[in-house]
Amino acid sequence: MRYHNTYVKLDTRLYNRQLPTPLNNPRAGHFNTQVAEQLGWADDDDLMARWVEIIGGHYVPTEFAPLSMAYAGHQFGQWAGQLGDGRGLLMAQVIDNNDQLQDLHLKGSGLTPYSRMGDGRAVLRSTIREYLCGHALINLGIPSSNALGFVVSDTPVRRERIEAGAAMMRVADSHIRLGHVEWIASFAPDLLGEFTDYMIDTYYPECRDSASPVLAFLESVVTRTARMIADWQLIGFAHGVMNTDNLSITGSTLDFGPFGFMERFNPAWINNHSDHSGRYAFQNQPAIGHWNMNTWLPHFMRLTQAGVTRDSLADCLSVYEPTFMQHYQIGLCQKLGLPHQSASLTLAFEFLTLLEDNLLDYTNSFRSLLALVAPTDFPYEQQLLETMLTELNAEALEVWQDWSTRYLTFIGQQIHLTKQQTIESMRTNNPVYVLRNSMAQHAIDAAEQGQFEEVARLFELLSTPYIVQDIATDLDSRPPMPNAPQLPISCSS
Incomplete structure (x- = not known):
């Protein structure tokens, strides 16, 4: 792989260097050969032979530079203060075969300084859901994180019950969230200029040709976010937790928790059973995207030397609604x-x-x-x-x-x-198949008994969601009965 570890070169206040905490007896769940080929991982015999050890936390290649990121955020509309990677590590950054920067992020890697009251782990249930959903969205043509593979282990993890600990190597074009800037604004404001330059040079280099690179960058983030959420609405996808720490600066879907794909059409559908007010209901996603942008942009007011003013930020935000409406319509x-x-x-x-x-x-x-x-x-x-x-x-x-x-x-x-x-x-x-909650749950039930064939079948099915396939079952296109109780999906993972 072509390693390009640049985040680790930033100010050390932004992260904590550390190794993952190994899972007990990690075993293969599923491996994404398409992503492995995209990354160049498939060309390295050592990586291919030891992928379970790597995702299980038992082996860290010397070219990796594992670190947990600090960030903050607004959760359900309220300032939550410092958050950060509480159970994940940015293991490495690489240039893929498309000459695009990709982050390798190990989710379920153990405690970090940002774990707060958590245990630093992920469970098999949520790992399978995220693994399949990222794959589904990518093949539906929606910008999203993906994954290299996942493992299951004998490490017990307590949520509502004792579950099997798991880990997944998430692959995304960036793990920088809106919350990174919120953290800097609150805890290290002197880094804002340097970090903004890093975001522009790394993810939006074309903005350097603008008369005001910072404003061009901000408008680009607003535009990409609006287009991503329009894509969600068109395909019937509900993220479930659109906190500012769960939105990427690149406009790619990130951090799947209580997500869901619309089945019986109800715009007021709430797929997160913890969302008692319906803040993140399906129909509210476009407005929440605007709210998040409106919350994020004012932090750049400090960059007056870069031409940032209140009016110029308002101009950046003003492109959100027409961009969303045009793309959606x-x-x-x-x-x-x-x-x-x-x-x-x-x-x-x-x-x-x-x-x-x-x-x-x-x-x-x-x-x-x-x-x-x-x-x-x-x-x-x-x-x-x-x-x-x-x-x-x-x-x-x-x-x-x-x-x-x-x-x-x-x-x-x-x-x-x-x-x-x-x-x-x-x-x-118009896809034939989306990842219905019942499909995911069927695969989870089998996986919890040590059977991963259904995960593999769904992975193949969702690889070509716009084509009718022989491997499909009735469950893959069967909606719940009208007014039937929805499968509750929580944030616990």
């Missing part, structure tokens, strides 16, 4: 195979209303429209469509008939897109 039209125009958006929002009023499955309903447009070409989608229609009462069926007639008429009148272009847009923007 274009994506919504693409899901219907329509050009981006007001008539298309009217049809799209009417379809969402139909889904909400009847608690229809989000993923299946959008995918089923392929059978409406091309009935003989999509037998799997025809089954989805028939199932959807059986869930509509007489009044809802009339609404559907009216909407589908106008939708097909609109497609037939199109001059911007051919029918084949419409179908291709729908096929590539």
Whole structure:
């Protein structure tokens, strides 16, 4: 691998150098050969032979430079003070085969100075969920962390019950969070200029060509965050804990806890059972992204010599809403195979209303429209469509008939897109499979009995989520019953 450990060269107040605490008897859970090839890990025989030892904390290659990061954050809207890597270590930074910087971050590595009241460990349940979700989002085309692999061990970890300790080597384009800047502003303000330069030079070098590199950088972070959250909304993904310490400066999805993919469409859906106020409900994610940016940006007011003023920061923030709206609206039209125009958006929002009023499955309903447009070409989608229609009462069926007639008429009148272009847009923007909570739980139940075949099957299934696959089971596309209790997902992991 091409090592490029730069974070360790920053001011030592920003981190703590340390080794991982080994897990007891680590064993292979799953290994991501695609990521290994991307990193160059697959080209190193020693790394390949000892990957379980490395993730289990028993072996640290000499080229690694393990450290735990200090950061702060706002959690559920309240200032939480110093946080930091309480159970993770930035093990190394490498340049991958795409010439992109990637962090290797070991999650579940043991106690650090930032563990607070925690034990520094991760459990198998949450490790599998994060491992599969990062893989799913990447293959859905959404910027996200991924993972090299995970291990399970005999180390007991107490959460609501005693569970098996696990560890995962997370791979992300950055582990710098909004909370890093919040920590600096509160505890080491003299580092803000140096750290901002590091963020620009490392992650946004193109901003150096701007008349004001700092402002260009800030606007880029705002833009990427808005686009990421629009992607979440389009695919039906709910992060669950959008604290400022859980958002990356690169606009990539990071830190999966009580996440979930929308099943029965309910915009007010709360997937985190600890979110009693619904702050991070699905429909609130765009507004929370704006809130986080608005909380983060003022810390740069100290950089007056870089041209930062209150008005210039307001200008940076002002791009958030139009960026989100444009990206979301274009994506919504693409899901219907329509050009981006007001008539298309009217049809799209009417379809969402139909889904909400009847608690229809989000993923299946959008995918089923392929059978409406091309009935003989999509037998799997025809089954989805028939199932959807059986869930509509007489009044809802009339609404559907009216909407589908106008939708097909609109497609037939199109001059911007051919029918084949419409179908291709729908096929590539509406997945067949997402990681439903029931799917993940089924894999977890088997893994807790020492069986990882279901993890491997889901990993393969989610590698090509836009294609109907023979390895799929009924569970992979079956939503819960309407108004059925949701599987509670907590922050404990």
